[in-house]
Amino acid sequence: MKLREIIRMIVVNLIQNKYKVILTSLGIIIGTMTIILVIAIGRGGEKQIADQFKNMSAETIYVNYQPTTGEKNKEKIERLGIAEIDLIRKENPYIKGIYLRDVFAGQIQVNQKKQTPIMTAVSQGYAEISHYIIENGNDFSELDYEESQKVLVLGYTLAEKYFGNSEQALGQSVQIKGSQYEVIGVLKKTSEGFQGVSPDDTVFIPYATVLENQLNDGDSVPQAVALATNKEVVKKAIKRIQSSLDYVFDDSSVYQIEDAGNRIKAAMESATTMKLLLVSVAAIVFVVGGIGIMNVLFVSVKERTREIGILKAIGTTKKDILLLFLLESIGIGVLGGVTGVGLSYFVIPLLERGSIPMYATLDGKMIAFVFAVLTSAIFGFYPAYKAAKLTPIDALNHD
Numbered sequence: 123m124k125l126r127e128i129i130r131m132i133v134v135n136l137i138q139n140k141y142k143v144i145l146t147s148l149g150i151i152i153g154t155m156t157i158i159l160v161i162a163i164g165r166g167g168e169k170q171i172a173d174q175f176k177n178m179s180a181e182t183i184y185v186n187y188q189p190t191t192g193e194k195n196k197e198k199i200e201r202l203g204i205a206e207i208d209l210i211r212k213e214n215p216y217i218k219g220i221y222l223r224d225v226f227a228g229q230i231q232v233n234q235k236k237q238t239p240i241m242t243a244v245s246q247g248y249a250e251i252s253h254y255i256i257e258n259g260n261d262f263s264e265l266d267y268e269e270s271q272k273v274l275v276l277g278y279t280l281a282e283k284y285f286g287n288s289e290q291a292l293g294q295s296v297q298i299k300g301s302q303y304e305v306i307g308v309l310k311k312t313s314e315g316f317q318g319v320s321p322d323d324t325v326f327i328p329y330a331t332v333l334e335n336q337l338n339d340g341d342s343v344p345q346a347v348a349l350a351t352n353k354e355v356v357k358k359a360i361k362r363i364q365s366s367l368d369y370v371f372d373d374s375s376v377y378q379i380e381d382a383g384n385r386i387k388a389a390m391e392s393a394t395t396m397k398l399l400l401v402s403v404a405a406i407v408f409v410v411g412g413i414g415i416m417n418v419l420f421v422s423v424k425e426r427t428r429e430i431g432i433l434k435a436i437g438t439t440k441k442d443i444l445l446l447f448l449l450e451s452i453g454i455g456v457l458g459g460v461t462g463v464g465l466s467y468f469v470i471p472l473l474e475r476g477s478i479p480m481y482a483t484l485d486g487k488m489i490a491f492v493f494a495v496l497t498s499a500i501f502g503f504y505p506a507y508k509a510a511k512l513t514p515i516d517a518l519n520h521d
Contacts, residue, residue: 129449131446135450136450136453136454136457142418143454143457146414146415146418146454147454147455147457147458147461148411148414148458149407149408149410149411149412149413149414149415149458150408150411150412150415150454150455150457150458150459150462150494150497150498151458151461151462151465152407152411152462153404153407153408153410153411153458153462153490153493153494153497154458154459154461154462154463154466154490154491154493154494155462155465155466155469155490156403156404156407156408157401157404157408157486157489157490157493158462158463158466158470158482158486158487158490159466159469159470159473159480160400160401160403160404161401161482161483161486161489161490162470162480162481162482162483162486163400163478163479163480164394164396164400164401165481165483165486166478166479166480166481167396167479169479169481180353180356180381180382181349181350181351181352181353181356181381181382182251182252182347182348182349182350182381182382183217183347183348183349183350183356183359183360183363183379183380183381183382184345184346184347184348184379184380184381184382185202185345185346185347185348185363185367185377185378185379186345186377186378186379186380187199187343187344187345187376187377187378188376188377188378189376199343199376200370200371200372200373200374200376201343201344202222202343202344202345202346202377203222203344204222204245204329204330206366206367206370207220207221207222207245207346209366209369209370210346210348210363210366210367213362213365213366214348214359214362214363214366215362216350216351216355216356216358216359216362217348217349217350217351217359217363218251218349218350218351219247219250219251219348219349220247220251220346220347220348220349221244221245221246221247221248221251221346221347222243222244222245222329222344222345222346223242223243223244223245223248223329223344223345223346223347224242224243224329224332224338224342224343224344224345225240225241225242225324225342225345226240226241226242226243226337226338226339226341226342227240227241228240228241228298228325228337228338229298230296230297230298230325231296231297231298232284232285232296232297233284237284239280239323239324239325240323240324240325241324241325241326241327241332241337241338242324242325242326242327243327243328243329243331243332243333243337243338243344244262244326244327244328244329245267245328245329245330246262246264246267248326248347249261250349251347251348251349252321252347254309254310254312254321255309255310255312256275256307256308256309256310257278257288257308257309257310257311258288258289258291258292258307258308259275259288259292259305259306259307259308260306260307261275261307262275262306262307262326262328266306266328266331267328267329267330268330270328270330270331270333270334270335271328271331272301272302272303272304272331272335273303273304273305273306273327273328273331274296274303274304274305274306274325274326274327275305275306275307275308275309275325275326276288276291276305276307276308276309276325276326277308277309277320277321277322277323277324277325277326278308278309278310278311278312278322279311279320279322279323280322280323280324280325281305281308284296285305288308291305291308292305292306292307292308293305296325298335298337299335299336299337301335303327309321309322309326348363350381356381360379360381363379364379367379408493408494408497409497411458411497412497412498412500412501413501415451415454415455415497415498415501415502416501416502416504416505419447419450419451419502419505419506420505420508422447422450422505423447423505423508423509426509427512430443430509430512431512434512434513440510440511441510443506443509443510443512444506444507444509444510445506446506446509447502447505447506447509447510448499448502448503448506450502450506451498451499451501451502451503451505451506452495452498452499452502454498454502455494455495455496455497455498455499455502456494456495456498458494458498459490459491459493459494459495460491462490462491462494463487463490463491466482466487466490470482
């Protein structure tokens with residue numbers, strides 16, 4: 123039998139049993155959409171992590187305060203200060219620089235309205251070490267740090283929120299605890315966040331200014347950020363920082379040193395694990411859909427046993443019968459795959475409106491479609507094989 127005749131028979135059968143075909147292909151449709159969504163969510167998560175850390179180099183090192191069980195009174199904690207930071211910088215040949223930061227919740231007054239943004243006291247070098255770029259205006263000068271000037275740099279989002287845009291924010295005054303502070307610069311928009319805080323939503327102030335004017339109520343503990351000279355010496359830099367902390371503090375155990383490279387790696391591994399979990403769920407959906415196709419084809423073979431007998435009686439080979447039912451199964455898979463891909467164009471935009479990170483790609487849709495066709499072929503082979511093995515006499519005598 124010619125391939126053209128086989129295809130014509132398949133098309134006629136699919137049209138005559140269109141409702142059965144639609145119901146059979148539902149599992150494949152859902153499976154295809156699931157695979158597309160899983161890949162989109164997985165890549166969306168990876169892209170979100172990449173965007174979050176895009177301004178953070180693997181050479182970045184954090185010295186974080188990590189309270190132990192049965193935390194001491196914070197007033198008795200040995201705190202990092204400018205003197206300790208200077209000592210670490212002088213003793214460590216493996217770092218380009220290090221700065222001190224203290225993140226705390228503050229209250230400011232903008233245009234007679236009270237606001238409660240996150241405020242961060244920073245020492246010299248914060249922008250270079252954390253790769254922050256001043257979009258408009260200027261960064262703090264050496265004089266600002268040394269003389270505790272009442273100036274600040276705004277994150278991009280805060281500048282837009284308070285003054286309309288970053289250009290209009292320059293030169294504006296912000297009142298903090300009864301004193302006026304001038305906006306001298308606005309950071310370029312960035313999606314990176316450190317310790318759960320976004321620079322876009324942060325007010326940066328010179329560290330000495332915060333201390334002198336007692337802007338921080340003392341609930342937070344200063345931390346440090348350093349930048350190693352290169353990735354190869356990060357571990358050496360960490361070891362040397364730990365040595366300095368052990369020297370200046372009686373108990374340095376409350377400070378934990380970690381590098382950004384490990385943080386990025388851990389985040390990526392978490393995203394990959396989640397993606398594999400979702401792929402496993404999608405595979406189960408496909409298996410269920412494939413079993414549905416197998417059951418329907420077994421029923422179809424039984425219903426068309428006399429037809430198979432007639433085809434064999436007129437000379438149709440086992441290969442042709444096998445191909446007939448196998449291609450019919452693949453046809454259902456193609457139909458389900460195309461429908462699933464088509465529906466994904468409507469489902470993904472709906473999910474993107476929520477908080478789920480999505481990043482749909484063409485190759486994700488192609489992978490899902492291939493899975494749909496392969497599933498149909500694999501689960502359709504055995505029923506097709508059973509149909510091909512029927513003998514003409516048994517098939518014709520079937521009731």
